[in-house]
Amino acid sequence: MPHRLPHRGVEAWKWSDVNRAVAYDMRGLDAAAPVQIFVPEGVTVTRTDVQASANDATLYKLASDYAGQVWDIVVPDGFTSENPIQIEGLTHGHAQISLRLGKGAKVQLVEHYDGQAGAFVNSHLNIKLAETAVLDRVIVQTDPEDCVRIATTHVTAWATSELIQHALAFGGKLSRLETRMAGMGQGVKATINAAYLLDGKRHCDMTSYIDLACPDGHIRQNVKGVTEDKARGVFQGKFHVRRPAQHTDARMRHDCIMLSDSSEIRSKPELEIYADDVVCEHGNTIGALDESALFYMRQRGIPLSQARAMLTEAFLGSVFDTLEDEVMRESLLEKLRGWLAR
Numbered sequence: 001m002p003h004r005l006p007h008r009g010v011e012a013w014k015w016s017d018v019n020r021a022v023a024y025d026m027r028g029l030d031a032a033a034p035v036q037i038f039v040p041e042g043v044t045v046t047r048t049d050v051q052a053s054a055n056d057a058t059l060y061k062l063a064s065d066y067a068g069q070v071w072d073i074v075v076p077d078g079f080t081s082e083n084p085i086q087i088e089g090l091t092h093g094h095a096q097i098s099l100r101l102g103k104g105a106k107v108q109l110v111e112h113y114d115g116q117a118g119a120f121v122n123s124h125l126n127i128k129l130a131e132t133a134v135l136d137r138v139i140v141q142t143d144p145e146d147c148v149r150i151a152t153t154h155v156t157a158w159a160t161s162e163l164i165q166h167a168l169a170f171g172g173k174l175s176r177l178e179t180r181m182a183g184m185g186q187g188v189k190a191t192i193n194a195a196y197l198l199d200g201k202r203h204c205d206m207t208s209y210i211d212l213a214c215p216d217g218h219i220r221q222n223v224k225g226v227t228e229d230k231a232r233g234v235f236q237g238k239f240h241v242r243r244p245a246q247h248t249d250a251r252m253r254h255d256c257i258m259l260s261d262s263s264e265i266r267s268k269p270e271l272e273i274y275a276d277d278v279v280c281e282h283g284n285t286i287g288a289l290d291e292s293a294l295f296y297m298r299q300r301g302i303p304l305s306q307a308r309a310m311l312t313e314a315f316l317g318s319v320f321d322t323l324e325d326e327v328m329r330e331s332l333l334e335k336l337r338g339w340l341a342r
Helices: 058-064 291-299 306-321 326-340
Strands: 035-038 044-048 070-075 084-088 093-101 106-113 118-131 134-141 148-157 160-168 174-183 189-198 205-210 218-227 231-241 249-258 265-271 279-287
Touching: 035 070, 035 093, 035 134, 035 218, 044 148, 058 093, 058 148, 058 174, 093 134, 118 160, 134 148, 134 174, 134 326, 148 160, 160 205, 160 306, 160 326, 174 189, 189 205, 189 231, 189 291, 205 218, 218 231, 218 265, 218 306, 231 249, 231 279, 249 265, 249 306, 265 279, 291 306, 306 326
Parallel strands: 070 093, 084 106, 093 118, 106 134, 118 148, 134 160, 148 174, 160 189, 174 205, 189 218, 205 231, 218 249, 231 265, 249 279
Antiparallel strands: 035 084, 044 070
């Protein structure tokens, strides 16, 4: 391993020590990831050479060294389709993927992360949204408990483009789903919602950084989690509102329920604001299930395990209310119910 992996001494990684989690005989540390991409007719997929970048992040360097060529997905101007772009594979190793939506294009992207046992996965996805483009992104992460996954996404959004993102994650030995978005045009919109459910010794890190440089941005972020046993949940979210980004409306929430006293939650919501005519807020809560509600349900003959599952589903399920695809929304809720019924 030519580069040291991120560790607790790095501020952005202080709660997700990749260097400690990785065993150096893990499959995928020095290999390209298998990638499967399915696209609707009219969308092209090609392989291109890795371009030099000023990005000095260790994980990006590793992806550049081992991923091979970049998978380049291009959605033409004005394109729409009822069929999604699907990204699968990524069971081990490194990958770099580029997705470019043309002006006025609207498409759904579905990513399924299901790694191999004992594997290391490091993927970088670069998304560019041209003016008025709309991307509806869904991420489902179901890695085994001994898999380490780092999935980093960089989004560049131009005027009046929109990102709608929903993620459902079950963690792993260490998993980090990171979204970094640069709003480079007026009227950029984003909905970034996620739910994580962790048991055993699983670890999940939801990190985001939204950088707004132009006026009239509209951002909504809602992340909810449930932890039990000795699981660890991490939320790091930051809105950076630069001086030209007047009239920004940006709101962030993270709420988590701890089903056991031995689980851990680490959260760090941040606002860095230089504009003076904005509406920005963040909120963070950590608690337990409502005992009075549990008591009420038990009094009406509902078994304790079922009552806990019903309350937990009601708590988590709301993050998917903004997902317009009813079939996909029900699929995510079924996975959530499966975890609760285990």
